[in-house]
Amino acid sequence: MEWTFIDTWIVLVGALSAAACALLGNYLVLRRMSMMGDAISHAVLPGLAIAFLITGSRDSLPMLVGAIIVGVVTTFMIQGIDRLSGLDRGASMGVVFTTLFAIGLILIRQAADHVDLDPSCVLYGAIELTPLDTVELFGQEIPQAAITSGLMLMVNLAFVIVFFKELKITSFDPALATTMGFNANVLHYILMTLVAATTIAAFESVGSILVIAMLIVPGAAAHLMTDRLGWMLIISVVFSVLSAFLGHLSAITIPTWFGFQDTSTAGMMALIAGLLFVVVFLFSPRYGVFSRMVNQFLLGLRIVGDDILGFLYRYHELAPANAAPVPVPEIQNALQTDIPVKVMIWNLRRTGLILRQNGGYTLTPSGKKAGKGLIRSHRLWESYLCNVMGYCNTDVHRHAHQFEHFTDTKLQEELSQVTGNPDYDPHNRKIPM
Amino acid sequence: MAHTRKTAGSKKNYTQAQAPLCVKDLTVAYHRKPVLWDIDLTLPEGQLIAVVGPNGAGKSTFIKSVLGLVPRASGAISIYGKSYESQRHLVGYVPQRESVDWDFPVNALDVVAMGLYRQIGWFRPVNKNHRKKALDSLEKVGMANYAYRQISQLSGGQQQRVFLARALAQDARLYFMDEPFAGVDAATERAIISLLKELKSVGKTCVVVHHDLQTVPTYFDHVVLLNMRLVDAGPVETVFNEENLKKTYGGRLTLLTHALNEYAKTPQFPSNTD
Amino acid sequence: MRNRAKFIHRNLLSILIIVATVLIGTSFSPAVSAGNLATDSLRSDLVRVFMFQDYNTRVVVTGTTLLGLAAGLIGTFLVLRKRALLSDTLSHATLPGIALAFILMTLVSGDGKQLLPLIIGAAIFSVLGTLSVLAIQRFSRLKDDAALGIVLSVYFGLGVALMGMATRMDAGNAAGLSSFIYGKTASMLFSDALLIAGTALVAAIACILFFKEFSMVCFDADYGMTQGWPVARLDFLMMALVILVTVIGLQAVGLILVVALLIIPAASARFWTFRLRNMLWLSGAFGALSGFVGSGVSALMANLPAGAVIVLTASLFFIFSMVFGSARGLLHIGMDRLRLGRKIMDENLLRDLFEWSETNPNEGTPGIEISALKHRRSWTQSALKKTIRRLHRQKTINVYSENRVNLSKSGRLAAFEVVRRHRLWETYLITHADVAPGIVDLSADRIEHVLEPELIRQLEEKLEAETKEKLLSSPHTISFTGADGHRTPKMTR
Known part of the structure; x- marks a missing residue:
């Protein structure tokens, strides 16, 4: 692989376009309108074609105007059909964008005689060729596409910064926003217009497929990472830049591993965005599938550890002072689990809560304190459930056992107060202080 | 202060084998938020039973979990002594009106005929006999004149009556109705009540999620007070009192609710026995 | 029965209009472009295309008509299940399957463009795409729309990347692969048409056999579950049929426009009827007609991509239906409102x-x-x-x-009815405001339809007590309860 300045430009153009899309995409995801991105990027085709047919060239300005008009028209049409026909939003979208796409295909076929344009270049773009089409700026040869997408990024950035508050409230609760005097509809149309404009600005360089991917995937991934809108915007931009870089890198390297030549950078960028999403989907600290499983597992282990401490504490409570330490099989038998008990015994020993003596285990002083806290919670809960809630005859022990693991000293205090600081639980066992 | 949880009706002591519905240790959690916690309940036969509780108390979830529409975290359900799956034909269901799209292109008769689909079986179309049966059910709720109306052209109360007629067409022994009185007009309310009375008179059991406390004593025989957990259940005259309502609708729940929320996050590890 | 007759009767005019529009449209559109062509040759062109005299046209027109029929039928359930955009996602998700199948077949046998492996590859990946959507919905907090969008764009990106590799392969000729994206209707082979015919047959049979089951799953899946129907499996069957139509339709009209064939005819049919059965057939007919007219027109005129013309025809039907539809058309609703x-x-x-x-x-x-x-x-x-x-x-x-x-004399009678109803309602709202605040159907023609007779009698007594003189001294003796009153069925709006 040879990395040249061309590759750098490709990545830069890709990153600028992707970041421009990702910024707006956050709001599409939050407003549950992700498919609007898909719909608009298909629907701008006729706008493009008409601009071509009229001007006979691939100038950016007429295209931009055409796209913005079609973008707004699409939004209006979808909303109109949605409201007037009683069809659901998805069907309205499907009707509108496929129709416009079909019109676009027909128009492009008509325009094909005049302009070098085929639908594939709308879909895939030609990001690999963008560094060749340069303009001179500040004495530097800068690709046209980098300037276009850079400008688009600036516009979108300005939009999300200036309207940060308004976008936040209209995305979160349009009805509330309207009562507070923010016009949710106007923002909606501005957003859709910008989506259409971004689609066009990006279309030339990266193709509509990458636009759709970058509108939706980084925003969705960021949504799984954080609950703060500001962070979400930043994370989505990072993801989009990362996808652009890794996408191009893998486009020129991965196929060669299998004996192919390089492949479409735009497609690869979308794919990398997808892979990044999968990683977040699985490993995001709070919302990742795998992270949640690990947390569940750790919580389960912690409960087993608690149970060991509680069991040993009860054992010491009942047994004579010089009773023999409890051997492992007995603990396993009492807790009815094997491996977790072994793991947690190892861990409790490591943290100095239990002590190995004569082939068995006893609590260290700090272990005793921890066990006492658990038993106190347990018996307070029993008192609460029986004396306050009136559940004496049911299995209070079982519920108390479930709750004791989540009872901190504050909750202990509350329980103690509500139950009138009892010394004994309903089973007449002493509640340790 | 302490009291027992009654598991039987007022007249007879039903054993679990006879009871229309017997619920043991039912716990349900949505996305780790507990909705129902450890419900033990046996309902008597041939009575009108109200399920009462504040918003978000899990009333609808209770019915849905019994019907297997919501996965149960734990617990066992038996209908007339057998598993729900084997007793489906004995159970009728009236979902909340908002649960479906009333713009759907069917008329009232089509909806009611859906109650007969199981009886009709795979592949066979709805025939004249079935339509007659469906019409009879509509007649019972006073909607025969509207049989061929598209359902979006019915008022809210009329839509509710169509749903009732669909359940009637099933000819079940045990009916679950999810908020049938919500947002209906007075005529429909009366129609539903007389229908419930009629069902009771032929020995059917109706479990009705209800939100209007005022009408509970006049409409129902038996009441289930629910707020995440079972507060109490029994005949209206013994159970439907101020103390129980206070327990159901407010106060002194914060600690327990807090604990339940935490508990719902735990994985199911075997607990030790003391 | 009566209802069906009524439907046909009500829609007869509209159906005639459709047919007329189609005929006029098809005969004029080529005429416009043909300009000074002699009418004789135009007529012979028309006859050639629509009488199937040309073998190639015969294959293409038959194929697209049947594809439209199949898509229209199964699309009905897709739209009613509110999953229109899922078809968009799974049709985009077919691309990597096609590209992968092409690459594998090229490596294995040297010829990548074998229809069956390509279709199997497409089907596998659209199933994978559907499963991915379900997984994202189930295991993350993202909503349906984001799940659909992610799967659509990422799978399509993968497809584009694989296509890129395929087109730059030394062996094999991938030039025709892009026809899966945009469709290549005009080059449809007899075997393709046969495949489509088979699909249409399967779709039609499934829609007839499972009509009852599908409609229940679409209307109220939960209720179906309580009755013991295998709702999940029926759902899967519906989606499998959608996938089947999609992958078969891919090379005829392309992966974006096959979505249109699934959604638009069904959406159009909704404007004409309130009965699912009628909607199903209408949707099938709209689809078939779109295929027929669209491919016919594009066969008559060079330089018109057939897939796009087919979709545009379907869209014209949609617009027509939205305006003139006899059940929910805008004109109809507007007239009602007027x-x-x-x-x-x-x-x-x-x-x-x-x-x-x-x-x-x-x-x-x-x-x-x-x-x-x-x-x-x-x-x-x-x-x-x-x-x-x-x-x-x-x-x-x-x-x-x-x-x-x-x-006038008769006007007095009518006015009396109006006033009576109005006053009954007023009395009702005053006396029973707590019972039904604002829920009652005030526009009901007869108060008897909403309130029960006994309540009405009570209201009347109250009303009479208050306005004794005036209403009792009314010149006409009208029975308050109305002998046939609420017996009269109200069939029309």
């Missing part, structure tokens, strides 16, 4: 006149002045004039000289 508005104005005028005559009981007076009438209510001049003219035409009011109007 009629309702007129009815309200008529009733208001009748009430005004009745109330005026209650306070001016002498028979001899020639009526109330129009200008005085205007002040009783916020009438606009033109609305009042129109209403008076309308009621005069119906002979419910008499118009005298000096711009005075009064109720």
